Amino acid sequence: MxxxxxxxxxxxxxxxxxxxxxxxxxxxxxxxxxxxxxxxxxxxxxxxxxxxxxxxxxxxxxxxxxxxxxxxxxxxxxxxxxxxxxxxxxxxxxxxxVQGQPMAAHTALGNYFYDGKGGAVDYDLAFEHFSVAAELGSTMSQNNVGWMYQNGLSVERDYEKAVSYYRSAIDGNFAGAFSALGILYREGWGVPRDYTEANRLFKEASERGDLSGKANAAWMMIHGLGMPENRTEGLALLEETATLDDHDGTYYLAVLLEEGEIVALDLNQAKALYRIAAEKGNLLAKAALKRLAK
The missing domain is CATH 1.25.40 (Serine Threonine Protein Phosphatase 5, Tetratricopeptide repeat)
Structure with missing residues (x-):
């Protein structure tokens, strides 16, 4: 998130x-x-x-x-x-x-309800506040509304709307939106699958200091998606982002550990990393923990 x-x-x-x-x-x-x-x-x-x-x-x-x-x-x-x-x-x-700083306040309220700061997550209220802030020009909220459309949180999943909101946030130079849109291009969600464009967006995100962009670029490098495969450099980059507490980097490293890909299979360490990523809001990590708990 x-x-x-x-x-x-x-x-x-x-x-x-x-x-x-x-x-x-x-x-x-x-x-x-x-x-x-x-x-x-x-x-x-x-x-x-x-x-x-x-x-x-x-x-x-x-x-x-x-x-x-x-x-x-x-x-x-x-x-x-x-x-x-x-x-x-x-x-x-x-x-x-809200009265004096409406854009910032609605963004903060969206984060508050999304994270369940008051004790319970409320995606409906989060979406409501993010939407207001997005209309007021908050690039963070534009990104967050896109995320909620992408994942069907409070609203029906709609990749095309997610793309639209991510593009608006990118127009405002919000670093995380470059990574988010890059993932859609990699997966072919709401746009034609395009590894070259995905890599370009991950690079743009990384250059703006977004660790998720760096983690996703590493994943592409490890698997040779739209670029020559380089497992050694890709793994080093992925481990760097995980060390810096990026939830995407932590999740991807957990996947490698669970599958024994590149690194030695270690299910216990994979679960530990999934937990860390899940605590930071990574939905794929939460799903992995549920799967492994069965």
Whole structure:
């Protein structure tokens, strides 16, 4: 699934911190809020004291109805960024943010219900919110609506609609949509099967930092689909993406382990990797676990 997860420590986070601190010293009225948002969004990179101060600043701005502060607090309570996770508070902040930040808030609400943050997955509400955000121009939500049409979640499976939504997200340069459309070309779902086009899309996704694109390119390389077969390089690339917690890379590696293809057959390790991929939302991994449980 497309929801974006926060990464680890990045040098540009600290560069942004330095810039905002200079802006704050220069009297920039927005710098305080931007700095607080940076601390919470990059919670793994900063100290507990910095996060505590940031949450206090965000609360002040949220009480004034600032949409950015409300969205940041919602994400913090949904994911545990500087505060203990609290799904009910997250939901409240996202709903309050709809008026000021409708596109971002509906996207967040879609992710909230898709992931079952409140305790139960609700694909109907997820689709409803993603659809609103997609109409407002959210490329992430366009991608997610495409995903739901592709997999028949809340709606009847419709590959042609999935293709349309993925193309809209690609027009907005959303990296994950390149991978998603590449899979449709590889499988011939909603479009004629075209390995060359699939590989081009996976390459575009990889160049934009999408690990799923890299994992799918590795799968194509291992099996010689639209390119010369190169199992050694393909496996190394696949293992790299799995190590970086990409759910597609983890799933594909599990398939190889289950089938004893390229690597030694290891059903227990395959199951372990399927579980990891399933926890990250990979539907094929969930199906594999059900199959192996019989």
């Amino acid at each position: 497309a929801p974006q997860k926060r990464g680890g420590v990045r040098k540009d986070v600290f560069a942004a911190e330095s810039w905002y601190l200079k802006s704050l010293d220069a009297g920039d009225s927005w710098a305080e809020l931007n700095l607080a948002m940076l601390y919470v969004e990059g919670a793994r990179s900063f100290s507990a004291d910095q996060l505590q101060d940031a949450i206090a600043i965000l609360n002040v701005h949220a009480e004034r109805g600032d949409g950015y502060a409300l969205m940041t607090l919602g994400r913090a309570y949904a994911e545990g960024g500087g505060v203990a996770t609290d799904p009910e508070k997250a939901l409240s902040y996202f709903r309050e943010a």
